[in-house]
Amino acid sequence: xxxMRTLGSRLLGFxxxxxxxxxxxxxxxxxxxxxxxxxxxxxxxPDEARCAARREFGGVEQTKxxxxxxxxxxxxxxxxxxxxxxxxxxxxxxxxTTIAIATLAVxxxxxxxxxxVVHSVLxxxxxxxxxxxxxVVWSIFGTEGRAPASGPELVYLRExxxxxxxxxxIWAQRGALTGEGEPEHVRLGLVTxxxxxxxxxxxxxxxxxxxxxxxxxxxxxxxxxxALWRHRFGAxxxxxGQSVRLNGHPITVVGVMPPDFKxxxxxxxxxxxxxxxxVPFASNLAQDxxxxxxxxxxxxxxxxxxxxxxxxxxxxxxxxxxxxxTEFSEQALGLQAVPLHGDVVRNVRPALIALFGGVSxxxxxxxxxxxxxxxxxxxxxxxxxxxxxxxxAARGRVIRQLLTESVLLSCLGGAAALLLGSWAxxxxxxxxxxxxxxxVATSFSLPVFGFTLTLSILAGILFGLAPALxxxxxxxxxxxKEGGRAMAAGKQRPRNVLVAAEVALGFVLxxxxxxxxxxxxxxxxxxxxxxxxxxxxxRLSVSGAKYQxxxxxxxxxxxxxxxxxxxxxxxxxxVTSHLPFDDTLxxxxxxxxxxxAPKTEQNTVMADHRSILPGYFQSLGAQLVAGRDFxxxxxxxxxxxxxxxxxxxxxxxxxxxxxxxxxxxxNGNFVRDxxxxxxxxxxxxxxxxxxxxxxxxxxxxxxxxxxxMAVTVRSNIDSQSLVRLIRREVANLDKDMPVYxxxxxxxxxxxxxxxxxxxxxxxxxxxxxAVLLACTGIYGVASYSVLQRTGEIGVRxxxxxxxxxxxxxxxxxxxxxxxxxxCVGLGLSLALTPLLSQLLVGVRAGDPLTxxxxxxxxxxxxxxxxxxxxxxxxxxxxxAALRYE
Amino acid sequence: MRPPRGxxxxxxxxxxxxxxxxALGPLHGYGIAQRIQQVSEDLLKLNQGxxxxxxxxxxxRGWITSKWGxxxxxxxxxxxxxxxxxxxxxxxxxxxxxxMAGVIARLLGAEGA
Numbered sequence: 001x002x003x004m005r006t007l008g009s010r011l012l013g014f015x016x017x018x019x020x021x022x023x024x025x026x027x028x029x030x031x032x033x034x035x036x037x038x039x040x041x042x043x044x045x046p047d048e049a050r051c052a053a054r055r056e057f058g059g060v061e062q063t064k065x066x067x068x069x070x071x072x073x074x075x076x077x078x079x080x081x082x083x084x085x086x087x088x089x090x091x092x093x094x095x096x097t098t099i100a101i102a103t104l105a106v107x108x109x110x111x112x113x114x115x116x117v118v119h120s121v122l123x124x125x126x127x128x129x130x131x132x133x134x135x136v137v138w139s140i141f142g143t144e145g146r147a148p149a150s151g152p153e154l155v156y157l158r159e160x161x162x163x164x165x166x167x168x169x170i171w172a173q174r175g176a177l178t179g180e181g182e183p184e185h186v187r188l189g190l191v192t193x194x195x196x197x198x199x200x201x202x203x204x205x206x207x208x209x210x211x212x213x214x215x216x217x218x219x220x221x222x223x224x225x226x227a228l229w230r231h232r233f234g235a236x237x238x239x240x241g242q243s244v245r246l247n248g249h250p251i252t253v254v255g256v257m258p259p260d261f262k263x264x265x266x267x268x269x270x271x272x273x274x275x276x277x278x279v280p281f282a283s284n285l286a287q288d289x290x291x292x293x294x295x296x297x298x299x300x301x302x303x304x305x306x307x308x309x310x311x312x313x314x315x316x317x318x319x320x321x322x323x324x325x326t327e328f329s330e331q332a333l334g335l336q337a338v339p340l341h342g343d344v345v346r347n348v349r350p351a352l353i354a355l356f357g358g359v360s361x362x363x364x365x366x367x368x369x370x371x372x373x374x375x376x377x378x379x380x381x382x383x384x385x386x387x388x389x390x391x392x393a394a395r396g397r398v399i400r401q402l403l404t405e406s407v408l409l410s411c412l413g414g415a416a417a418l419l420l421g422s423w424a425x426x427x428x429x430x431x432x433x434x435x436x437x438x439x440v441a442t443s444f445s446l447p448v449f450g451f452t453l454t455l456s457i458l459a460g461i462l463f464g465l466a467p468a469l470x471x472x473x474x475x476x477x478x479x480x481k482e483g484g485r486a487m488a489a490g491k492q493r494p495r496n497v498l499v500a501a502e503v504a505l506g507f508v509l510x511x512x513x514x515x516x517x518x519x520x521x522x523x524x525x526x527x528x529x530x531x532x533x534x535x536x537x538x539r540l541s542v543s544g545a546k547y548q549x550x551x552x553x554x555x556x557x558x559x560x561x562x563x564x565x566x567x568x569x570x571x572x573x574x575v576t577s578h579l580p581f582d583d584t585l586x587x588x589x590x591x592x593x594x595x596x597a598p599k600t601e602q603n604t605v606m607a608d609h610r611s612i613l614p615g616y617f618q619s620l621g622a623q624l625v626a627g628r629d630f631x632x633x634x635x636x637x638x639x640x641x642x643x644x645x646x647x648x649x650x651x652x653x654x655x656x657x658x659x660x661x662x663x664x665x666x667n668g669n670f671v672r673d674x675x676x677x678x679x680x681x682x683x684x685x686x687x688x689x690x691x692x693x694x695x696x697x698x699x700x701x702x703x704x705x706x707x708x709m710a711v712t713v714r715s716n717i718d719s720q721s722l723v724r725l726i727r728r729e730v731a732n733l734d735k736d737m738p739v740y741x742x743x744x745x746x747x748x749x750x751x752x753x754x755x756x757x758x759x760x761x762x763x764x765x766x767x768x769x770a771v772l773l774a775c776t777g778i779y780g781v782a783s784y785s786v787l788q789r790t791g792e793i794g795v796r797x798x799x800x801x802x803x804x805x806x807x808x809x810x811x812x813x814x815x816x817x818x819x820x821x822x823c824v825g826l827g828l829s830l831a832l833t834p835l836l837s838q839l840l841v842g843v844r845a846g847d848p849l850t851x852x853x854x855x856x857x858x859x860x861x862x863x864x865x866x867x868x869x870x871x872x873x874x875x876x877x878x879x880a881a882l883r884y885e
Numbered sequence: 886m887r888p889p890r891g892x893x894x895x896x897x898x899x900x901x902x903x904x905x906x907x908a909l910g911p912l913h914g915y916g917i918a919q920r921i922q923q924v925s926e927d928l929l930k931l932n933q934g935x936x937x938x939x940x941x942x943x944x945x946r947g948w949i950t951s952k953w954g955x956x957x958x959x960x961x962x963x964x965x966x967x968x969x970x971x972x973x974x975x976x977x978x979x980x981x982x983x984x985m986a987g988v989i990a991r992l993l994g995a996e997g998a
Contacts, residue, residue, distance in 0.1 A: 005945070005946065005947055006945045006946060009944075009945040010945065023963075024937070026961065026963075027914060027937070027962070027963045028934075028937070030913070030915070030956075030960055030961055030962045030963070031913075031914050031915045031918075031933070031962075033960055034913075034915040034956065034958075034960060034962070035915065035933075037958060037960075056933060057932075057933045057934050058932035058933060058934035058935070059934060060934065062934065063934030063935070063937055063938070066935070066938045067937050067938045067941060069938070070938040070941045070942055070945075071941055
């Protein structure tokens with residue numbers, strides 16, 4: 001308490017220095033006056049009296065000094081002094097200061113930008129209540145990896161688990177809002193009644209679902225997203241309790257979600273972050289077929305339960321289920337719990353960590369550069385510092401002064417970095433890949449600010465310490481005598497070490513960036529099994545009262561396809577249930593097996609299930625490798641036929657042709673069917689550009705009717721008129737049909753490359769910055785050494801050295817640290833690039849060509865940076881050089 | 886011969902100042918210095934300047950407060966006065982001083998015997 005009070009008073013004393021100083025002076029003057037008056041009374045003359053008073057009082061200045069020490073905070077006072085001095089020093093050399101601040105701003109700014117992404121994506125908890133206890137619960141079928149769960153599975157989980165507080169599930173669907181105004185397509189989430197309350201504390205309006213609303217066989221209540229409520233219903237607060245028409249049926253609005261609500265689910269789970277409306281599951285989940293897997297399940301762990309415990313419990317539940325139900329044992333069902341946050345960032349974490357490592361190297365290089373600048377300036381300041389030491393400044397005090405200068409410098413750099421960082425953030429946001437979309441905050445938060453500040457101070461100490469220690473370690477007599485010239489020669493060594501370090505670190509960045517750029521290049525080269533150029537895609541949903549019968553849906557798409565194909569400039573038109581690389585609709589997949597295969601082989605080929613109309617392959621430019629394509633007659637006669645891709649063909653019939661063989665399938669509405677393979681198409685990459693996740697089976701639309709379809713149009717018409725044409729043709733057939741999801745096929749492919757583009761672009765930028773910084777470093781040291789050796793060069797020239805010899809002398813001396821740096825960098829790159837393995841495609845870490853290219857590039861750029869000062873040395877006028885002092 | 890003037894013992898200056906203010910009421914720095922010299926009959930050598938950092942220290946701890954005023958002979962001066970917590974502090978310090986003095990006295994007495 002007392003200490004706090006003293007500190008408070010001292011702080012006040014520090015800030016009110018000037019006023020208090022005046023007060024102190026007044027007080028002491030009054031004391032002296034009183035003393036003098038007393039002396040006069042005793043009979044002294046006024047002059048005598050004043051002298052005696054001063055004697056009696058003691059030293060006025062000493063009193064003031066010790067009073068000041070007591071008044072303020074000596075540490076702060078000294079810091080204030082140092083800071084003011086530092087500002088003067090920096091202001092005196094605007095060129096040096098600007099270069100140093102700019103270098104640091106780039107180094108720190110890059111770190112700020114990447115850290116703000118790392119912070120919001122990896123460190124910050126998901127915006128859900130108690131989100132640390134949320135897990136995704138995946139079903140594992142044999143070796144097939146993560147899959148959704150069936151209704152009964154979810155029910156059994158709820159009944160049997162003791163370590164989970166609750167389980168919820170969602171299935172992303174599509175629907176249409178009709179009634180007043182334009183019909184509107186909506187992204188619809190079918191959810192368990194507790195799902196929304198697991199992810200949000202309370203709705204913006206109304207209420208969440210209650211358990212009684214689930215399993216009523218036709219949904220009666222709906223919760224809207226804030227966005228839909230605003231743009232379709234004008235944010236009408238009285239909408240709650242009113243009825244709207246969804247898919248042609250009346251349904252009551254019971255709630256509106258908060259504006260910032262997003263569903264952040266792992267990539268590949270087919271649950272888009274933005275949903276327009278939610279309805280409870282209509283079916284009784286317990287009575288669903290056990291092998292109909294579509295529910296994406298999340299669970300909330302009880303307090304204090306760790307993932308391994310939960311996993312053990314899930315495994316024992318899976319064992320029970322396998323022994324109790326044949327469907328589960330046939331599927332070889334397993335269960336897996338993964339933290340929701342960890343699963344969401346699973347794919348972006350390695351890239352972010354690599355980038356974070358990269359920017360720290362950039363900062364190190366920036367620091368080395370500034371340290372070099374400081375070193376060359378320290379030589380200029382040698383005299384000033386020596387003088388101070390000679391006048392009795394303690395070494396610690398001088399070091400503190402120099403460190404204050406460098407920390408001030410780096411804090412100024414940090415401030416500039418915040419500006420630069422906010423610009424860099426815009427770049428990052430425009431490049432961010434899937435998995436970050438739902439996460440990245442656009443503004444700097446307090447932790448980011450704190451990070452930048454800490455980094456600035458640390459950087460200031462890092463690059464300031466060595467020069468400060470070096471400058472203050474001196475021999476007074478020698479250095480006063482030499483005037484700083486002899487010192488310079490000895491100082492070349494730390495400067496060379498810094499240059500070598502810069503080159504080595506730049507090498508690592510360059511090699512890493514090279515590998516990542518080659519990854520992007522190989523992704524651009526890769527053939528996805530189709531040609532995305534000139535293909536436009538739109539989505540259409542045939543749901544609602546008009547399309548109750550499959551015939552009406554089939555009729556609609558066949559007519560639309562026929563009419564579009566007849567239009568001028570249109571090459572081909574296809575209709576499909578799933579577009580490649582589109583993750584917004586649930587993917588359908590299951591087991592398929594050759595007719596008559598023994599039971600043991602029935603679970604071997606898992607494939608994606610696609611429902612198409614003839615013309616799809618042509619419109620995408622897919623390649624038929626055997627047999628024939630579907631034709632319109634097949635559609636008309638609704639023949640039991642299928643086309644499979646080479647992946648399925650190779651696995652189902654490893655030897656011999658697949659064409660003409662019979663295959664056991666499921667028609668997409670969970671009805672078994674046996675179809676004849678009429679053709680084999682080359683695999684169309686659908687989930688990743690590089691991995692064949694699953695093969696594909698294509699059925700004719702009439703045999704596997706779906707509500708949500710996409711139309712693919714290949715044409716040479718510009719996209720705007722094409723979209724107008726498509727809208728017109730759709731309206732001709734059904735004026736209430738919303739057209740949505742208008743996107744060129746290229747965009748889908750680009751989305752699949754986004755993550756690689758993100759990392760390689762950023763790594764490329766970092767490498768360019770690193771090389772530029774290293775170059776300025778090399779150039780600076782070479783120029784400086786020419787400057788230092790001007791006199792010597794003059795002597796050599798006067799003694800007859802030819803320009804070529806001078807040139808070689810400087811080049812040799814300046815390139816030595818570059819060469820050492822390249823050698824060290826080579827080793828570092830070989831050691832460090834394997835950390836990138838996870839991110840590389842089509843090139844392996846430590847690729848000799850890439851690394852050799854990086855070394856060559858650095859070497860030649862370094863040579864260029866030395867060339868200019870070396871040339872300058874050869875052009876010195878010997879007379880002027882000799883006089884140079 | 887006059888006995889040699891003693892330095893003010895470290896830490897006792899606070900006690901002396903507090904006691905002075907307690908006895909005489911609000912007083913300026915010069916007055917305090919005069920009083921100390923008067924009471925000690927010039928036995929204590931007080932460098933009057935050292936009074937000021939001590940006054941500041943006491944004020945920072947909240948034991949005394951200060952206010953500008955006018956002295957008897959019409960000079961602007963800063964007057965110090967004891968606060969309530971200063972009075973309490975004076976009591977504790979007096980007590981601990983007496984205890985200390987007693988111990989020292991006994992110690993010296995015992996040695997003498």
